[in-house]
Each structure stands twice: as structure tokens, then as C-alpha cells.
Amino acid sequence: MNNSQQLRASAGRRRHMAAMVATTALALVAVLVIAGCSANSSPASTGSAEAGATPSGSSPLKTINPAALQAAVDAAAKEMMIPGAVVEVRTPQGDFTAAVGTTELGAEVPPGGDTHFRIASITKTMTAAVIVLQAQEGKLRFSDPISKYVPDVPNGENITIAELLRMRSGLYGYTNDPEFAATLDADPAKVWTPQEVLAIAFRHPPEFPPGTDYDYSNTNYALLGLVAEKVDGKPLAQAFQDRLYGPLGIKQSVLPASTDTSIPDPYSHGYMYGGSAFALVDTPYPPDMESAAKAGTLQPIDYTNQNSSYATGAGGAISTADDLATWIRALVDGQVFNADFQRQWLEGPQPTNPAEPKAPYYGYGIERQSFAPDVTMYYHFGELPGFNSFSGYDPVNKVTIVLWSNLTVSPDSRPTANALLLEVVNQVYTLPS
Template structure:
């Protein structure tokens, strides 16, 4: 499941975008200072054209791009939050952020370590009983996706239940029971594999130590101190999103997002012909993803959050360094490739361009949040169509087009098989 979309950016064919379609987005708030050598001078019209063209090609109903650079703040909007209506998104439109929630769950764990309430080397069995091989799986291995535990969102029975009963309220124990019925994928610490089971466990660790709900922990430890008023973790029985919000759409059943199954050719043809409409997944209960991907937010607050996280406003100096240094190559044979650490990815995609980032995907929504501390660039993208008919993660495709507007000399192409956020 796309609870966490990994964005491996490859140096192949350069991305470019030109469009004659009329923009439906808003103008930037500032454009006057010239770009640094590492950045292009942002052209608002070209940025908007790239967003319009890309979303049109992908059949995305609506999308939002929030870009903050030393040149100013830029907002590109396209489409609608509700199919069949003229309801353009805004930077303050709520949407389901999916695996971007992991940046928050990991931040809580780092804060608990900072306070001496846990150690990254602690076994998970110290806090959560019944975890297979839990005495040999550390908190750090959960954070960095190296536990080897089976990923519960890969289980066919989860997708089947979601489609049969989309409002079902899930407890962490229920989704962990699904994971624990399957054998581990590899011994702890020996490989990387994106796994939502890890973060379901980390949510329970946080609740065990702080003695309260994860929603309250987020509010007291993160959202309040960082003045984030448009981020929340909904109650287990909640299927609603605060106004103003975007609906979220996807073709076919939940398994296409949860397990990354390709769309059959007949389904693709019917959708392109207009005889198959996407399903509205807005009110599917996200409690199966709570600590791994259940939060709701706006692009405005996510931009504030990812910058605060990367620039050191959440942790002490020592634990900020540990958090930054936690990012290690997902593939040891590709030391310059995508890295994953304590709830954060890092990738260098040009000589002067790199970002700490995360992605988010679940039925109905796809998103990206990132910050480049070297060039003071913050970027948030969300779309309200999970996957294109070709199986591409829509926010990832849009990301590549937007990066080409920000940095000179990039040659970017999406990976053949990106790792979904919900998986």
C-alpha cells in the first residue's frame, strides 16, 4: 500500500513540460529575487503549465503544489477537489497525508530517546509483547525499515476487508495480528524493506511510554510546539475530514494501492474511454494505517512541518545529528542512491540538489513533502488520484516535473517500480 512512496530519482531522460491549457492555479506570493546558481529563476507560468499538463495526462482530478524558495513562495493549483464540481484546491485544503505520518511517529520516538525514556538499541519486546523475534528487533530497526517483519498492507485479506467494510475501525493489534500470521521476510538488520508493520509497532511503543493516545502525543509533542493548527490524527472511528477538504479517488479496489497491482488492460481502456469512473475513497476509515499513515493535514502546515524537522527545530542538536545521520542507503550496492532513516528519506538528484523527504499514498491520495536545507527549498505536492492508469504514483510523476522547474541541469525519470508509501 502506498502509505509511503519512495521517490528514487534516476539520471536518464530530462523532464520538461509545456502546455497551452489555461491555468486554474493561483499566482505566487513573491518572485522578485534572482535565483542562486543552484536554483533556476522560478517562472510561475512555466511551473503552472507543468502542473496543468502533467495532471491532465494522468487524469488527476485535482492537485496542489506549494513551493517555498529564497525567491519567494509559489502556489500552483489545478483541477477540483470534487469530481463534477468546480472546487479548486488551496494550500489550506485538508487531505489524507498517508505515510508522511511516519515523519511524525518517528519524531516522537526520537524525542523519547532524547528524554532518556528509550534507547534506539532497545528490543521492541521491551514495550510490545508478542512480536515474533521481538527480543532481536531493535527500535532503530523498526525506524529504518530493517526489522524483516511481514508488511500487513501486503496481505490480501486486508484489502478484501477494506473493500467489503470501508468504515471498519481497526486497532493496531488487529493489523499486527495480520502481520504476525505471516513468516518474517528476512532476519532483523540484514536488509531494507518498506514495512508499515514497523510503524504500527512504534505507535504502540510511544503510547506505552507516554501513557496516552498517539493523537494526543502528536498534539502535545509536535503540533502544539510547532504551531501546526491544520494537522491531526483522527479518532479510530472517524471517517470524515474537516472542511475544506479534497475528495480522493482511485480506479478499482484497495489492493491496487496496497499491493501495487498493475491495472488490467481492459480496465485501463475503459477508464480512458470514460466508461469506467474512479471510486471515491474519501471516507474509507484510515485507522488501519494510524501510526504508519493515518494523519490529515494541509499543504501549508506540511511545508512548515518538514522544514522545521529538517532544520533542527524539533530535536536537540545532538539528536538532530542522529536523526540526519540515520539515513542509510536502502541498497548497499548503491551508496549514492535513495536512503532511509528514522522516518525520513534522503536523495541527491543533482550536483547541487538533494532533499530530505517522505511520500504518502493510500486509496484516494498521493503526496510528497521535502526540504532541501542547502538551498532553502521546501516542496509539498498532493494529488487526489492515487495511481495513474499506467500504474505511476501521481505525485511522484508531478514531482519530477516540478523539480525540473527548480533546479538547472537535471535529467530525471521515475523508477520502473517505486516503493509505495502504504506498503
């Protein structure tokens, strides 16, 4: 399977709340040949190439053309019927932003780098970082069983913190439960506690014995959020602020209170066709829905104020593209942990599919994929009803890519962040097919 095929395969892989976590390789090459401009486009490409910063002939980096980047984002958004999207690319050449469309259907409010949105499973990078910092301070150990911190977890005495961090606990993912999605749609303002979502998970048998396999399960990070709170003796939101946002000067990010369904200004509305299940599990739209959406006879549902308390440490945070670009680089470049724990964090990811050599690795709240000998990116996707996003950093080439869309899944069932990423990386890298 070549890189282009791998990325297209990844678009159909299992989707969980707030994340597109790999069962096949995410690849950074090839572009969808799409022409035209977005009807809702408000071109906002900016960028400047520094003198002498043009990549050498051996570099995988292209010289970025801001107009071409904007055109690629415009075309992808038009094809997928995305109301609005933002792409930020930061490289040694400079910083580039491509924005398209509107933050609200029926209005002309262009999004930007300071527009707030629900980042979904990118939150996991933050929850994991708190846990790693607690381990760095000797307040917990990765080898500790979850039973030490949270009672009544099935087989909890044999499930370690490390296995939760790496998605290897075997615990059933509560967002896979059909009744859970039905409850979200019937009562979108419902206030959830971690104990309630864990009870849903624990009603189901485990997927496999701890440590024997990989399965992306939001249950793992619901538990880790509780661990973080118990160890620090404060709400997870405060731990994020004290340990992460404050020290790094991140000012536009927040984990909202369970009763707060609002998003700080300026913000984007978030849309999706159909019920919550289409974002929580890998269920494609039926043909009649796809046709109606493309024809305009079916309008997307506004999920902006769905209560995200069901996500918490697994995917409840709100941020901006500007903040996420700062965060992901700081995390990967060693500004969060000391040298010893940075090494452990970087080496933490394990294969998601040992049978597939090119499959990505998942570790302590991060996914890692090498696309060429000199191109390795650490990243996370985020997906929940209303939004789809990606945040990644390539430490060798000093490339940051952050993007988000306010449409979760396109009418033809493509996760929009995945498809946008395919367009963006073709503007950034030249990679082997």
C-alpha cells in the first residue's frame, strides 16, 4: 500500500468521539485533484518566507505558496460542503494561515486563528501531559494499577496507568454504546459525570486482556481525568490551567465546567448531518441522507451547545488554532517535561497494528507516524458532533500543522479534518509515493 492509498484508507477507519486514531497509516503525500473556489470563501491566507529559508534540494519541505495553500483549502471546503475552516502552518519559512467560509450558517463571520472551537480528543494530549507531570514529580507511577486511584474498575488491579495512556486497557469505549448516542440526541443539555459514562463502559465486557492489544477507547481517558484530579486534589480544569496553560502563556483555552455549554467569543458554531452516532462510531451516511445533503434538502444540525461534559479528560476542552499551535510544539519540543520524562513521553507510543509495519504508534496522549527517514510527526485528531480537527508537530523539520472544520463529517462520510490534512501536507512536503 503506498502513502496515498494509506491516507485514503485512513479516512474510513474507525472513528471514536473526538479522534481519528489509526488502524492504518496516516500518510502525508498526494493531493485530491479538486478545482474551484468556495462559495462561502473569505480568503485569509497570510505568510511570509524568510530570506534564505528556502529548503535545500534534500529537504522534504516545499517552498510554501500562500495562494496555493488558500486555493487548496477553498476547494476542499467547497467539495465537502464545510461551512467554515481554519488551517495554520508554521515552518522555518514563516507562519501561514488559510481560512474559509463562516463560523455560522446564514451569516458572514469569517473564522480565524483566534476563533474558539471544541477540540475534542486533542484534549487527550493535555490530560496525558498532566499525568506525566505527576509521574515526573513522583506522585504516581506509570506502573500503578488504576484500582489505586479509582474503585470498582473491572479488573482494575491488573490495568496500569501506562496501559490507559496507550489505549491498551481493553476496557469498552463508552462512546460506542448506541444508547449513549441516543441519550445525547434526546437530551443535548444533559450534564454528565465521569462516573456515569464509566458505568456505561463497565456494563460491557472487555475487548481483550490488559496490555495484549490496542483499542482506541475514551474510557481510558475518562479514568485518567479522575486520576489527575485525585492526585492533584483539584478539578482537571484547574490542573490544565496551573500546569499547562499558565506556564506556556496559553490564554484562549479552557476545559469548561460540566454545566457550561457555551463557547468563549469569538467562536464557531459546529454542524453535522444526522445524529450523534455518526460522529461517535464509524457509521457512514446512508445513500438517501448523502443525496439529500448534497442536494440541500437536508440541512446540518447545529451541535454547538451540546453539553460536552460527557467528554471531560477524553475530549472536553475548547481552544483556538493559535493556542493549539503553541501547545503542540511546546509539548513535542520539550517545554513541558524534564529531559528524562520527555524521553519517556517520546518513546511511549506503541504500534497500533503490529501486523502493519507502516501503522502509526499511539502513546501517552499522542500518535506518532514516520512518513520518511527525515519526517516524523507527533499529532492527535479531534472529532465530536459539530467539529473535526488536527494538531501535529514535526520536530525534525520544525513544522506545525493545526486545522479545524465546523462540519464533523462530509455528506460522503469523510472526516473533514483528515481530508483537509491531505490537502495541506501536499503544500508543505514532497514525499515518496
